[in-house]
Amino acid sequence: MATFISVPLKKSSEVDLVKPLSKFVTASYPAAEEQGEYLRAVEELNKLRRNALGRPLDKHESSLEILLRYYDQLCAVEPKFPFSENQLCLTFTWKDAFDKGSLFGGSVKLALASLGYEKTCVLFNAAALASQIASEQNLDNNDGLKAAAKYYQLASGAFGHIKDTVLSALNREPTMDISPETVGTLSLIMLAQAQEVFFLKAASDKMKDAVIAKLANQAADFYGDAFKQCQYKDNLPKYFYFQEVLPVLAAKHCIMQANAELYQSVLAKQKKRFGEEIARLQHATELVKTVASRYDEYVSVKDLTEKINRALTAAKKDNDFIYHDRVPEVKDLEHIGKAALVKATAITPPLSQKFTDLFEKMVPMAVQQSMGVYGQRKAETVNRLVGTMREATNLCNGVLASLNLPAALEDLSGDSIPQSIAEKARAVVQQGGLQSIEQLIRDLPELLTRNREILDEALKILDEEETTDNELRTKFNQRWNRTPSGDLYKPLRTEGANFRNILDKAVQADQVVKDRYNTHGDMIALLCKPEDELIAAIPSANPTKTLQGSEVVNVLRSQLTQLDEVKKEREVMEGEIKGVTFDMSATFLAALAQDGGINEEQLSISQLEQQYGTYNQRLQASLRRQEELLAQVQTSHQEFSSLKQSNTEANQREEVLKKLASAHDSYIEISSNLREGTKFYNDLTEILLKFQNKCSDIVFARKTERDELLKELQQSIAREPSAPSFNVPAYQSTPAAPAANPTPAPRTIYPQQPQQPQQQPQAKAPPPARPPPPSFPGQPAAAAPGNPPPTVPPAAAGNPPPVGPPTQAQGPPYPTYQGYQGYMPMGYSPYPYYNMPYMPYQQAPAQAGYPATPQPGQGYPGYPQQGAQQHPYYPQQ
16 A cells, blocks of 8 residues: 655756856955855865756655755855846756657756746755655554655655745746646655555554544545645646556545545544444545556556455444444435645755755845945945045145146245256156156047947947847747846946946046146156256246245245145045945945845945045035135245335246146156056956956857757657647547546557558458448347347446546457457548447348347357467457
8 A cells, every 4th residue: 555656857058057157256256265265165165066957855854954054055155146138147958757758859958047946946846855754664563664654744845835936036938847736746746655554553552442543534634635736627638647647646535535435434433423333434445446457557456355344344233233233325425524744845945954054154235236336336435535535635736736836935045946947847757757758648548449449349249149139039929038148248238338428438538548648748748857948948937035034924934834744644545545444344344234125325325424424524514625725825925025126027937837837737747647547458458358358258148948848849750740730530449438527548548550640542342341330229129039138237336436448448349249250440440439329230141240239247248159269469358
């Protein structure tokens, strides 16, 4: 009786996890120690997959532990890597577990760039292996019973989890083995088997008969539900696996009902309901007879039958001689209760007892993304503060240059170079002078062109793949059922458009810098000349030594010194602002663990305000101080200018000095802008190369997926029939058994004669002489005396068990005949023989007459029985 159903495992193609994951780790974690640890973890993950899926697994708990550990690792790694078709693209290919394929088409398989698909298939294999391990247990001891119940409940829970999650995990139609209908049915089967194991445990422990009866009745109910799922789902019976399972489920349903009736009969005997005892045992006998006659090939009920027969014989004997209790009808018996002791195991990772996350230190992608956005917010805050300080410094320098300060205070002799101008000239020469700026300007177009070429190449490979995808979609129509490349590449194209916009803005910024260089280029060149040439280029003026030591000059110098201190304070503050660091990962991880999500904006703004709020206040105070000092400088300069002697030479000299001071400031700013521009283009080159690699990776994955899909389409086309469907003649069809609840599947499917649907039948020679067609009068006139029509045994009393096909394979009744050498083939028969009453034939010329109808049980009505010769193709009825 102990026949249990197990599920075959799916087979997967090999996938290289090392290359794409290592590339992501290298790009995302530049720190050497951290990067090395994660790269080693990637190698371990790849080994774990090979151990779990790359070799045959023994039906042992250690093999199941490997599968569960790999499943747990997939669950742990899923939020830490950006697995998707347009980011980190890994294509997993799995074959259908039940489809055995065909000679030309191969087996059905599906390739998807989805980690959820991989998780689903791995969990399916874990459930299938659990069912196999459970079926191998020794059910004669308690340990084997407990292990079998545990693994069947685990398998039921895993199949049920797949049923609930497969559609959302795949976002497309799955293969039939992991479809919700299939795994839902498998979950019911595993639960029924777990309940049967509990029944066996209760019977072994000799628990109360009432409890055992309820357990058996509940198991019968579970088997009945599973049978209905197989019977009424259109797709399931197409699998040979389910055609083999159907008889077992029907048999188990009857066996569990028989056990329930058996133990309930013992309870009836204890309550002195002897008629009920006999009725239940009779019903149990009918059930086991049904199993023995129809499903003996699958399940043996010999021991159970003997046990029930002994009990029934003893009960009838006692009732006939002692109690004389009335035996009720089966339909009038009280319903047996049910007791469900099994429950599908909840699938909550980690499922493995020895699981350790290989990427334990790596933060989830949600935290990584929040960290990225926080980094952008921090950079914007720093840039805003630094930019404000630099603008203030440039404004201060511009105001002083327009007033020719401090050169006007230093140029009291009228014929020498002011000290500030000389220092600025030396600073320009030390930084490379005009040549360094010109070299930087010449390098910019080359850097820009390189970046444009990288971006264009990245978008080009996307365009080419999308064009190919559209052509194949047009060719195959609905069969080309993968995600359109146009939809898949939208984020990449948005990112590419953003890069192109950045390059366009950079070109405009480059032009502004060049225009400024063209404006101040002559004066910058003058600053780069030797000191004697610089003195000669500056006009002389009448001396103003009378102002040396005056109060106005001293006040101006004091105010300029204060402005220099303000600018130095801002330089120090700029360095402090750039040096602020804070790790937000702990904050984001805590929020993710507590709330299940991250409110990045709120957390980031709060932290940035806390870190940079003080600097913002200091900056505003510095700006107010500078504004006050500049107002004082302008007032003092007006007083200083009124005391100086104004003439044309003095004005020319002052104008040249102003331009030289402004040229120095412009040189510093232009040099800084050009160096920042060069660094920007170089940094952008790395970013664009990563973008290009991302595009190349996804295009390569799409090409691999395309090749797999093309191969699958070719196989499906090869499996399709090359001719239209046609109707099979009625005499070649097996009559269907009347439906019942449940209706068991036939034990064997009788093969039909091969057909040639595309060829018209050729003309044949006339067939040999055959009997004339029968007539159907009210009574046969030529009936031979002493040959009464066959009798039909009366129907059994009570409610029989579910009716299915007979034990023998059914086929057209064409026995051969004694003394008739010419057997009539199926193709020559013009008459349907089903349900035809026996009619004697008239003797035809040159042909002997037929003998009378044999007795019932000696042959098919209407034909004589063959003695020595028997046709080997059709079974005897």
